[in-house]
Amino acid sequence: MRLRWLILAVLFFARATMAFQFQSVAALSPIIIDRLAFTLADIGLLIGLYLGPGVIIATLGGAVATWLGDRRIVLLSLALMVAGGLLVAYSTSLPWAMTGRLISGAGGVVINVLMTKMVIDWFVRHNIATAMAIFISSWPLGIALSLLVLPTLAEFGGLELAWAGVTVSTVAAFVLFGLIYRSPEDASSGSGKVSLASLPWVPLSYVAGLWAFYNAAFGMVIGFGTLILIERGFSSTGASSAISLNILAGTIAIPLGGWLADRAGRPDAVILASLVAGVVLYPTLLYLPVAYVVVVLIIAGFVVGLGPGPIVSMPSLILPEHARALGTGVFYSIYYSVMTIAPPVAGAISDRLGNVNMAFIMASVLMAVAIVAFLRFRCTATLLVDGK
Numbered sequence: 001m002r003l004r005w006l007i008l009a010v011l012f013f014a015r016a017t018m019a020f021q022f023q024s025v026a027a028l029s030p031i032i033i034d035r036l037a038f039t040l041a042d043i044g045l046l047i048g049l050y051l052g053p054g055v056i057i058a059t060l061g062g063a064v065a066t067w068l069g070d071r072r073i074v075l076l077s078l079a080l081m082v083a084g085g086l087l088v089a090y091s092t093s094l095p096w097a098m099t100g101r102l103i104s105g106a107g108g109v110v111i112n113v114l115m116t117k118m119v120i121d122w123f124v125r126h127n128i129a130t131a132m133a134i135f136i137s138s139w140p141l142g143i144a145l146s147l148l149v150l151p152t153l154a155e156f157g158g159l160e161l162a163w164a165g166v167t168v169s170t171v172a173a174f175v176l177f178g179l180i181y182r183s184p185e186d187a188s189s190g191s192g193k194v195s196l197a198s199l200p201w202v203p204l205s206y207v208a209g210l211w212a213f214y215n216a217a218f219g220m221v222i223g224f225g226t227l228i229l230i231e232r233g234f235s236s237t238g239a240s241s242a243i244s245l246n247i248l249a250g251t252i253a254i255p256l257g258g259w260l261a262d263r264a265g266r267p268d269a270v271i272l273a274s275l276v277a278g279v280v281l282y283p284t285l286l287y288l289p290v291a292y293v294v295v296v297l298i299i300a301g302f303v304v305g306l307g308p309g310p311i312v313s314m315p316s317l318i319l320p321e322h323a324r325a326l327g328t329g330v331f332y333s334i335y336y337s338v339m340t341i342a343p344p345v346a347g348a349i350s351d352r353l354g355n356v357n358m359a360f361i362m363a364s365v366l367m368a369v370a371i372v373a374f375l376r377f378r379c380t381a382t383l384l385v386d387g388k
Contacts, residue, residue, distance in 0.1 A: 062329020
């Protein structure tokens with residue numbers, strides 16, 4: 001029992017480290033621009049390169065892990081994060097920095113896939129929604145720590161000290177995982193025979209779409225929310241603070257949602273409450289009196305934030321043990337595909353209509369699509385189970 005939670009702590013730390021590394025370029029962008037004469041477009045490119053290859057790498061990593069074993073591939077992926085991070089730290093030109101981000105991002109994408117699968121392996125029969133919610137909350141924590149810690153390190157010791165902080169964290173994740181992680185006694189040890197054709201594609205696509213549309217909707221709010229609130233009369237600082245409170249409320253709610261799903265034995269109710277809240281509350285923010293907007297943003301962030309734990313635990317219902325690595329890889333490939341497309345589409349629609357408020361309307365629509373995906377998943381998953 002204690003080992004299970006220790007394993008979760010190690011996986012949590014490693015994924016938080018991935019988020020810490022992902023956000024490092026954005027957190028240090030003013031200093032990078034000043035030191036290396038990079039442009040804002042260069043910074044944007046470096047940020048996007050980290051997760052951009054995930055559409056292909058996620059499935060590939062899952063497939064390789066199926067043959068060679070999860071632990072080996074995760075250790076290799078953590079080593080890629082260290083190597084890529086060092087390459088970025090010592091880069092003096094954009095091409096080398098791009099190469100480093102691609103290498104570290106490939107490692108990060110694969111650990112995201114395989115560590116999700118590892119959480120399923122360890123908790124599939126024991127509080128899985130709670131464990132998955134805790135695991136997922138590592139991402140916003142890592143982002144927040146990067147924004148808080150790295151500029152402070154750079155202020156005291158320059159860019160070199162900040163990059164050293166990123167390196168130390170990734171090395172620590174590699175060492176901790178190597179020393180502590182081991183597979184459950186009843187888990188398969190790799191070399192399994194599974195093909196893409198044998199996966200339960202229909203329910204897997206629905207649940208991946210559910211997770212992607214949910215995140216894309218949330219992305220509309222955090223990506224365009226500040227601009228929308230400024231149009232409603234907020235100051236730039238006030239608008240940014242309000243969106244930050246929305247994110248903070250969601251971060252707090254994530255583990256609570258997992259705990260509620262396991263405690264009450266009603267994960268579907270938690271998911272639907274989360275999605276319906278998004279459908280209703282996001283467009284409501286456009287018409288509320290300004291005095292109530294911040295309160296409703298906090299409420300929306302909290303209620304919508306209850307869903308991630310039970311949502312990401314749903315693939316465990318349809319993926320047999322031998323297919324979890326490959327199936328989780330496909331799950332994340334679909335997720336990365338939607339997340340790559342959704343933000344620019346939202347921006348283009350807002351530009352076309354000349355109305356940034358469309359971002360909140362699109363968030364509501366995406367949450368509604370996520371509800372449809374959830375209902376279809378439940379229907380097809382039930383048919384799959386009944387047909388066995």
